[in-house]
Amino acid sequence: MKKTLEVINELKLRGIIRDYAIGGAIAALKWIEPFFTRDLDLFIIPEKTVGKEQIVVLSPIYDYLKNKGYDKWTGQWLLIDGIPVEFIPADGVAKEAVENAVETLYEGVPTKVMSAEYLIALFLKASRDKDKIKIRMLLEQARIDKDHLRDILLRHGLWDRFEGSYHE
Amino acid sequence: MSDDDLKILTRHNNVVTLREYFEGERETRREQARLPFEEKIRILVTLQMLAVEWGGKKDVIVWEVQALHRNSEGGD
Numbered sequence: 001m002k003k004t005l006e007v008i009n010e011l012k013l014r015g016i017i018r019d020y021a022i023g024g025a026i027a028a029l030k031w032i033e034p035f036f037t038r039d040l041d042l043f044i045i046p047e048k049t050v051g052k053e054q055i056v057v058l059s060p061i062y063d064y065l066k067n068k069g070y071d072k073w074t075g076q077w078l079l080i081d082g083i084p085v086e087f088i089p090a091d092g093v094a095k096e097a098v099e100n101a102v103e104t105l106y107e108g109v110p111t112k113v114m115s116a117e118y119l120i121a122l123f124l125k126a127s128r129d130k131d132k133i134k135i136r137m138l139l140e141q142a143r144i145d146k147d148h149l150r151d152i153l154l155r156h157g158l159w160d161r162f163e164g165s166y167h168e
Numbered sequence: 169m170s171d172d173d174l175k176i177l178t179r180h181n182n183v184v185t186l187r188e189y190f191e192g193e194r195e196t197r198r199e200q201a202r203l204p205f206e207e208k209i210r211i212l213v214t215l216q217m218l219a220v221e222w223g224g225k226k227d228v229i230v231w232e233v234q235a236l237h238r239n240s241e242g243g244d
Contacts, residue, residue: 001232002233029205029212033198036216074229079229082231082232106205113205
Protein backbone atom coordinates (compact mmCIF):
# COMPACT_ATOMS: atom_id res chain seq x y z
CA MET A 1 0.00 0.00 0.00
CA LYS A 2 2.94 2.31 0.70
CA LYS A 3 4.22 1.99 -2.87
CA THR A 4 0.66 2.38 -4.22
CA LEU A 5 0.30 5.71 -2.42
CA GLU A 6 3.71 6.85 -3.63
CA VAL A 7 2.61 6.18 -7.22
CA ILE A 8 -0.68 8.05 -6.66
CA ASN A 9 1.22 11.00 -5.20
CA GLU A 10 3.28 11.15 -8.40
CA LEU A 11 0.05 11.84 -10.33
CA LYS A 12 -0.45 14.96 -8.26
CA LEU A 13 3.21 16.02 -8.33
CA ARG A 14 3.28 15.76 -12.12
CA GLY A 15 0.08 17.77 -12.51
CA ILE A 16 -1.96 14.89 -13.94
CA ILE A 17 -4.54 15.39 -11.19
CA ARG A 18 -5.11 18.49 -9.09
CA ASP A 19 -5.84 16.62 -5.88
CA TYR A 20 -7.08 13.32 -4.49
CA ALA A 21 -8.26 11.72 -1.27
CA ILE A 22 -8.87 8.19 -0.13
CA GLY A 23 -12.61 7.63 0.24
CA GLY A 24 -14.99 4.70 0.62
CA ALA A 25 -14.35 1.77 2.92
CA ILE A 26 -10.62 2.37 3.38
CA ALA A 27 -11.23 5.93 4.49
CA ALA A 28 -13.87 4.66 6.90
CA LEU A 29 -11.30 2.16 8.17
CA LYS A 30 -9.19 5.10 9.29
CA TRP A 31 -11.94 6.15 11.72
CA ILE A 32 -13.63 2.88 12.74
CA GLU A 33 -12.80 -0.72 13.66
CA PRO A 34 -11.22 -2.96 10.97
CA PHE A 35 -13.60 -4.70 8.55
CA PHE A 36 -13.37 -6.53 5.25
CA THR A 37 -13.18 -4.71 1.94
CA ARG A 38 -11.69 -5.37 -1.49
CA ASP A 39 -10.51 -2.16 -3.09
CA LEU A 40 -9.08 1.30 -2.63
CA ASP A 41 -11.38 4.12 -3.76
CA LEU A 42 -9.55 7.26 -4.79
CA PHE A 43 -11.64 10.35 -5.37
CA ILE A 44 -9.80 12.68 -7.72
CA ILE A 45 -10.13 16.27 -8.82
CA PRO A 46 -8.84 16.33 -12.40
CA GLU A 47 -6.44 18.99 -13.60
CA LYS A 48 -8.73 19.85 -16.48
CA THR A 49 -12.03 18.90 -18.05
CA VAL A 50 -13.03 18.84 -21.70
CA GLY A 51 -15.71 20.83 -23.50
CA LYS A 52 -18.80 22.68 -22.36
CA GLU A 53 -20.05 19.61 -20.55
CA GLN A 54 -16.83 19.53 -18.53
CA ILE A 55 -16.16 15.87 -19.25
CA VAL A 56 -13.58 14.30 -16.99
CA VAL A 57 -10.96 12.41 -19.00
CA LEU A 58 -9.23 9.70 -17.02
CA SER A 59 -6.95 8.51 -19.83
CA PRO A 60 -3.94 10.70 -18.82
CA ILE A 61 -3.96 8.88 -15.47
CA TYR A 62 -4.16 5.46 -17.11
CA ASP A 63 -1.51 6.39 -19.70
CA TYR A 64 0.93 7.56 -17.04
CA LEU A 65 0.39 4.41 -14.97
CA LYS A 66 0.66 2.17 -18.03
CA ASN A 67 4.05 3.70 -18.79
CA LYS A 68 5.09 2.74 -15.30
CA GLY A 69 4.00 -0.85 -15.93
CA TYR A 70 0.62 -0.73 -14.21
CA ASP A 71 -1.72 -1.99 -16.88
CA LYS A 72 -3.38 -5.00 -15.28
CA TRP A 73 -7.10 -4.59 -14.67
CA THR A 74 -9.50 -6.68 -12.64
CA GLY A 75 -13.06 -5.53 -13.33
CA GLN A 76 -13.16 -1.76 -12.88
CA TRP A 77 -10.05 -1.81 -10.70
CA LEU A 78 -6.53 -1.09 -11.87
CA LEU A 79 -3.90 -3.04 -9.97
CA ILE A 80 -1.25 -0.70 -8.60
CA ASP A 81 1.46 -2.60 -6.79
CA GLY A 82 -0.92 -5.43 -5.92
CA ILE A 83 -3.82 -3.26 -4.77
CA PRO A 84 -7.05 -2.85 -6.76
CA VAL A 85 -7.62 0.88 -7.19
CA GLU A 86 -10.65 2.68 -8.55
CA PHE A 87 -10.40 6.32 -9.64
CA ILE A 88 -13.62 8.21 -9.06
CA PRO A 89 -13.97 11.80 -10.30
CA ALA A 90 -15.09 13.96 -7.40
CA ASP A 91 -18.01 16.33 -7.87
CA GLY A 92 -20.31 18.20 -5.47
CA VAL A 93 -20.01 16.90 -1.92
CA ALA A 94 -17.25 14.48 -2.98
CA LYS A 95 -15.16 17.36 -4.35
CA GLU A 96 -15.64 19.25 -1.11
CA ALA A 97 -14.64 16.08 0.77
CA VAL A 98 -11.38 15.88 -1.19
CA GLU A 99 -10.63 19.57 -0.60
CA ASN A 100 -11.23 19.16 3.13
CA ALA A 101 -9.68 15.71 3.56
CA VAL A 102 -7.38 15.02 6.50
CA GLU A 103 -3.67 14.97 5.71
CA THR A 104 -2.04 11.91 7.20
CA LEU A 105 0.93 9.57 6.81
CA TYR A 106 0.85 5.92 5.84
CA GLU A 107 4.18 4.30 6.72
CA GLY A 108 5.76 7.71 6.24
CA VAL A 109 4.06 8.45 2.91
CA PRO A 110 1.84 11.55 2.91
CA THR A 111 -1.75 11.04 1.80
CA LYS A 112 -5.23 12.46 2.38
CA VAL A 113 -8.21 10.65 3.86
CA MET A 114 -11.79 11.88 3.80
CA SER A 115 -13.08 12.95 7.19
CA ALA A 116 -15.74 10.97 9.03
CA GLU A 117 -18.29 13.77 8.52
CA TYR A 118 -17.87 13.81 4.73
CA LEU A 119 -17.86 10.01 4.60
CA ILE A 120 -21.24 9.98 6.34
CA ALA A 121 -22.53 12.42 3.71
CA LEU A 122 -21.22 10.28 0.83
CA PHE A 123 -22.47 7.01 2.33
CA LEU A 124 -25.82 8.68 2.93
CA LYS A 125 -25.94 9.76 -0.71
CA ALA A 126 -25.28 6.19 -1.91
CA SER A 127 -27.43 4.59 0.82
CA ARG A 128 -26.81 0.96 -0.14
CA ASP A 129 -27.12 -1.53 2.72
CA LYS A 130 -23.34 -1.62 3.20
CA ASP A 131 -23.24 2.19 3.30
CA LYS A 132 -25.91 2.31 6.00
CA ILE A 133 -23.87 -0.09 8.15
CA LYS A 134 -20.80 2.14 7.80
CA ILE A 135 -22.79 5.25 8.75
CA ARG A 136 -23.90 3.54 11.96
CA MET A 137 -20.33 2.42 12.71
CA LEU A 138 -18.98 5.93 12.09
CA LEU A 139 -21.62 7.46 14.35
CA GLU A 140 -20.85 4.96 17.09
CA GLN A 141 -17.06 4.76 16.88
CA ALA A 142 -15.65 7.91 15.27
CA ARG A 143 -15.37 11.34 16.80
CA ILE A 144 -17.96 13.30 14.87
CA ASP A 145 -18.23 17.07 14.87
CA LYS A 146 -22.03 17.14 14.86
CA ASP A 147 -22.32 20.82 13.92
CA HIS A 148 -19.96 20.32 10.99
CA LEU A 149 -21.86 17.20 9.91
CA ARG A 150 -25.18 19.05 10.07
CA ASP A 151 -23.75 21.91 8.02
CA ILE A 152 -22.49 19.53 5.30
CA LEU A 153 -25.75 17.60 5.16
CA LEU A 154 -27.91 20.73 5.04
CA ARG A 155 -25.85 22.35 2.27
CA HIS A 156 -26.01 19.21 0.13
CA GLY A 157 -29.68 18.40 0.70
CA LEU A 158 -29.00 15.28 2.76
CA TRP A 159 -30.18 16.39 6.19
CA ASP A 160 -33.77 15.06 5.87
CA ARG A 161 -32.47 11.64 4.88
CA PHE A 162 -30.10 11.62 7.85
CA GLU A 163 -32.64 12.93 10.33
CA GLY A 164 -35.18 10.34 9.26
CA SER A 165 -32.90 7.36 9.82
CA TYR A 166 -29.96 8.19 12.06
CA HIS A 167 -30.52 11.33 14.09
CA GLU A 168 -31.31 10.67 17.77
CA MET B 169 -37.00 -8.46 34.68
CA SER B 170 -36.10 -7.36 31.16
CA ASP B 171 -33.71 -9.30 28.94
CA ASP B 172 -31.12 -6.56 29.49
CA ASP B 173 -31.07 -7.33 33.21
CA LEU B 174 -30.23 -10.98 32.67
CA LYS B 175 -27.04 -11.75 34.60
CA ILE B 176 -24.18 -13.74 33.10
CA LEU B 177 -20.93 -15.07 34.49
CA THR B 178 -17.96 -13.93 32.39
CA ARG B 179 -14.19 -14.34 32.58
CA HIS B 180 -12.56 -13.99 36.00
CA ASN B 181 -15.91 -14.93 37.60
CA ASN B 182 -17.36 -11.47 36.96
CA VAL B 183 -21.14 -11.26 37.03
CA VAL B 184 -22.51 -8.66 34.62
CA THR B 185 -25.90 -7.91 33.12
CA LEU B 186 -26.50 -8.52 29.44
CA ARG B 187 -26.67 -4.74 28.99
CA GLU B 188 -23.21 -4.33 30.57
CA TYR B 189 -21.87 -7.23 28.52
CA PHE B 190 -22.89 -5.60 25.24
CA GLU B 191 -21.66 -2.21 26.40
CA GLY B 192 -18.27 -3.89 27.00
CA GLU B 193 -18.34 -5.23 23.46
CA ARG B 194 -19.11 -1.75 22.09
CA GLU B 195 -16.18 -0.33 24.08
CA THR B 196 -13.87 -3.01 22.62
CA ARG B 197 -14.97 -1.98 19.12
CA ARG B 198 -14.35 1.68 19.93
CA GLU B 199 -10.85 0.71 21.15
CA GLN B 200 -10.23 -1.12 17.85
CA ALA B 201 -11.33 2.05 16.04
CA ARG B 202 -8.42 3.85 17.72
CA LEU B 203 -5.77 1.46 16.34
CA PRO B 204 -3.17 3.01 13.97
CA PHE B 205 -4.25 3.08 10.31
CA GLU B 206 -1.34 0.81 9.31
CA GLU B 207 -2.39 -1.79 11.89
CA LYS B 208 -5.97 -1.72 10.55
CA ILE B 209 -4.67 -2.31 7.01
CA ARG B 210 -2.71 -5.33 8.28
CA ILE B 211 -5.90 -6.69 9.88
CA LEU B 212 -7.74 -6.05 6.59
CA VAL B 213 -5.14 -8.10 4.71
CA THR B 214 -5.63 -10.93 7.21
CA LEU B 215 -9.39 -10.73 6.58
CA GLN B 216 -8.75 -10.87 2.83
CA MET B 217 -6.57 -13.96 3.32
CA LEU B 218 -9.35 -15.56 5.37
CA ALA B 219 -11.91 -14.75 2.67
CA VAL B 220 -9.78 -16.53 0.07
CA GLU B 221 -8.42 -19.48 2.04
CA TRP B 222 -11.28 -20.21 4.40
CA GLY B 223 -14.25 -18.53 2.73
CA GLY B 224 -13.40 -19.84 -0.74
CA LYS B 225 -13.76 -16.37 -2.32
CA LYS B 226 -11.23 -16.86 -5.09
CA ASP B 227 -11.94 -13.45 -6.65
CA VAL B 228 -10.68 -11.54 -3.61
CA ILE B 229 -7.26 -9.98 -4.14
CA VAL B 230 -5.06 -10.13 -1.05
CA TRP B 231 -3.30 -6.77 -0.85
CA GLU B 232 0.45 -6.54 -0.84
CA VAL B 233 1.41 -4.72 2.32
CA GLN B 234 5.13 -4.35 2.97
CA ALA B 235 4.89 -4.11 6.73
CA LEU B 236 2.93 -7.37 6.84
CA HIS B 237 5.72 -9.19 5.02
CA ARG B 238 8.34 -7.55 7.22
CA ASN B 239 6.53 -8.64 10.36
CA SER B 240 6.01 -12.19 9.14
CA GLU B 241 9.70 -12.40 8.36
CA GLY B 242 10.58 -11.22 11.84
CA GLY B 243 12.02 -7.95 10.54
CA ASP B 244 11.59 -4.44 11.94
